[in-house]
Amino acid sequence: MKYLSTRGHADRKRFCEILLEGLAPDGGLYLPEHYPQVDDATLTRWRSVYHEQGYAELAFEILSLYIDDIPAADLQALCHKTYTAEVFGTGEIVPLRHLEDGLWLEALSNGPTLAFKDMAMQLLGNLFEYELARRGEELNIFGATSGDTGSAAEYAMRGKKGVRVFMTSPNGRMSPFQQAQMFSLQDENIHNLAVEGVFDDCQDLVKAVSNDLEFKRKYKIGTVNSINWARLLAQVVYYFAGYIQATERNAQKVSFTVPSGNFGNVCAGHVARMMGLPIERLVVATNENDVLDEFFRTGVYRVRGSADTHETSSPSMDISKASNFERFVFDLLGRDAARTKRLFGEQLSSQGRFDLSADPLFAQAASRYGFASGRSTHADRLATIRDNFSRHGVTVDTHTADGVKVAREQRGPADVPMIVLETALPIKFAATIAEALGHEPERPARFEGIEALPKKVKVIPADVAVVKAYIESHCP
Numbered sequence: 001m002k003y004l005s006t007r008g009h010a011d012r013k014r015f016c017e018i019l020l021e022g023l024a025p026d027g028g029l030y031l032p033e034h035y036p037q038v039d040d041a042t043l044t045r046w047r048s049v050y051h052e053q054g055y056a057e058l059a060f061e062i063l064s065l066y067i068d069d070i071p072a073a074d075l076q077a078l079c080h081k082t083y084t085a086e087v088f089g090t091g092e093i094v095p096l097r098h099l100e101d102g103l104w105l106e107a108l109s110n111g112p113t114l115a116f117k118d119m120a121m122q123l124l125g126n127l128f129e130y131e132l133a134r135r136g137e138e139l140n141i142f143g144a145t146s147g148d149t150g151s152a153a154e155y156a157m158r159g160k161k162g163v164r165v166f167m168t169s170p171n172g173r174m175s176p177f178q179q180a181q182m183f184s185l186q187d188e189n190i191h192n193l194a195v196e197g198v199f200d201d202c203q204d205l206v207k208a209v210s211n212d213l214e215f216k217r218k219y220k221i222g223t224v225n226s227i228n229w230a231r232l233l234a235q236v237v238y239y240f241a242g243y244i245q246a247t248e249r250n251a252q253k254v255s256f257t258v259p260s261g262n263f264g265n266v267c268a269g270h271v272a273r274m275m276g277l278p279i280e281r282l283v284v285a286t287n288e289n290d291v292l293d294e295f296f297r298t299g300v301y302r303v304r305g306s307a308d309t310h311e312t313s314s315p316s317m318d319i320s321k322a323s324n325f326e327r328f329v330f331d332l333l334g335r336d337a338a339r340t341k342r343l344f345g346e347q348l349s350s351q352g353r354f355d356l357s358a359d360p361l362f363a364q365a366a367s368r369y370g371f372a373s374g375r376s377t378h379a380d381r382l383a384t385i386r387d388n389f390s391r392h393g394v395t396v397d398t399h400t401a402d403g404v405k406v407a408r409e410q411r412g413p414a415d416v417p418m419i420v421l422e423t424a425l426p427i428k429f430a431a432t433i434a435e436a437l438g439h440e441p442e443r444p445a446r447f448e449g450i451e452a453l454p455k456k457v458k459v460i461p462a463d464v465a466v467v468k469a470y471i472e473s474h475c476p
C-alpha cells in the first residue's frame with residue numbers, strides 16, 4: 001500500500017514513512033492510493049474474529065490491509081499490546097450500550113484519559129516506540145493542547161523509549177480534572193509547560209518552533225496532531241466493531257452519529273464506509289462551532305476567525321476549521337488533487353471560504369457518501385443530559401450529548417440501528433454535568449483524589465525563546 005498527498009505531490013510513500021510525519025511536503029494530507037475492499041466473506045470472518053479472538057485481532061486484520069512495511073507478527077504483537085482489557089476497562093474494548101428504540105451508544109472512552117482519543121493514541125505510542133527503535137532514532141513531540149489531545153498523547157507516550165513529550169497548555173484554563181490528569185504524570189519523558197496565555201498562544205509557539213527548520217531538525221521535533229494517518233486508521237477499527245456488535249447479518253445496515261470537531265473521528269467512518277462496511281449514514285454532530293454542519297447543509301465551507309470561535313461546554317469540538325476535512329473533500333471531488341489544492345491551498349487562505357453549492361458533486365456528499373449533519377447548543381446539551389438521566393439513568397458527557405441530540409433528529413428507518421459514538425466520560429466535564437443534573441457525575445475509582453497528587457508542571461511566559469531553551473536543556 002502506498003500513500004499520496006491530497007494536493008497532488010508526485011511522491012508515493014509507505015506507511016512507516018508517513019507515520020512520523022505531519023503534512024505532506026506540498027501541505028496536503030496523506031491518504032491511501034485506494035481503499036481496500038472488504039467482501040462479504042471477509043466481513044463474516046471478521047465477525048468471528050471480533051467475537052472469538054477480540055478487538056486486538058480485528059485491529060490487526062484491518063491494519064494489515066494498510067501497513068505492509070511492518071512484519072505481520074510484529075504488527076499483531078503491537079495490536080495485542082495496545083488493546084487490552086487492563087488499558088480499556090473491558091474485554092470488548094468498545095462495548096455497545098442500548099439507549100432507547102433504535103439508538104445505541106458505542107463506548108470509546110474507557111481508556112487511560114477517558115476520551116476516545118486514547119483509541120488511536122495508545123496504538124500510536126506503541127508504533128512510534130517500535131519504529132524509532134528500528135531506525136535507532138529519537139523524537140521530541142512538541143504540541144499544544146486545551147485538554148483531551150495533550151493528555152491522550154502523554155498517557156500514550158509515557159515511559160516509551162526514544163520519545164519525549166513537551167506539551168504546552170494555557171495556564172489555569174483546563175478543567176481541574178484535566179490538569180490533574182496531565183500534571184500528575186511523573187515520567188521522566190513527559191514535560192508539561194503551562195503557558196501564561198490562551199490556547200492560541202500555545203499554538204503560536206508550536207508554529208514558531210516548527211517554522212524554525214534548523215531547530216526542528218537538530219532537536220527532532222515532531223507532532224501527534226489529528227491529521228496523522230495512523231491515528232485515523234486506528235479509528236477505522238471501532239466502526240467495524242460497532243457494526244459487528246449491532247448486527248447479525250451483513251445484509252443489515254447501521255448509521256453512526258459522530259460528535260465532531262476536526263473531522264478526524266468521522267473521517268475514519270468515511271474510510272470504513274469506502275471499504276464496504278454497510279453504513280447507511282454518517283451524521284456529523286457539531287456544537288455552536290458549526291463549520292461542518294454549515295457545509296453539509298449549504299455547500300459553503302467557511303473557516304471562522306478567533307473572534308467567531310465560541311468557547312462552549314463541549315470544548316473539544318471548539319474549532320475554527322476542521323483540519324481533516326480536506327481528506328473527504330478530495331474524495332468528494334473524485335480525487336481531483338489540482339482542485340483540492342486550489343480550494344485548500346489557495347482559496348481558503350485568500351478568501352477564508354469556498355462554495356461547492358452549485359457543483360453537482362456536492363449533492364453526492366449525502367447521496368453517495370451518506371453524510372448528514374446537525375448542530376447542538378448549550379441548552380440542547382443540558383436538556384439531553386437531563387433527559388437521558390431521567391429516562392434511562394444514563395449520564396452522558398457534553399460532547400456525546402451533542403451527538404445524541406442530533407442522532408434523535410436524524411434517526412432513519414427503525415431497522416437501521418443508529419450508533420452514537422461516546423467520545424468522553426462525563427467526569428471530564430463535571431461542571432456542566434452538575435449544571436444539568438444538580439450533582440457531580442460518577443468518578444471511576446482509579447481517578448479518586450487525583451487533584452491532590454503532586455504536580456509536575458513548569459509555568460512559562462508565551463515566549464518562543466523560553467520554550468526553545470527549555471527543550472534544549474531537556475535533550476541530552
Ligand SMILES: *Cc1c(COP(=O)(O)O)cnc(C)c1O
Pocket residue numbers: 115116117148149226259260261262263264265266316317399423424
Ligand atoms: C477530539 C474530541 C472530539 C472531536 O473529534 P474530531 O476527531 O476532532 O472530530 C469530540 N469529543 C471529544 C470528547 C474529543 O476529545
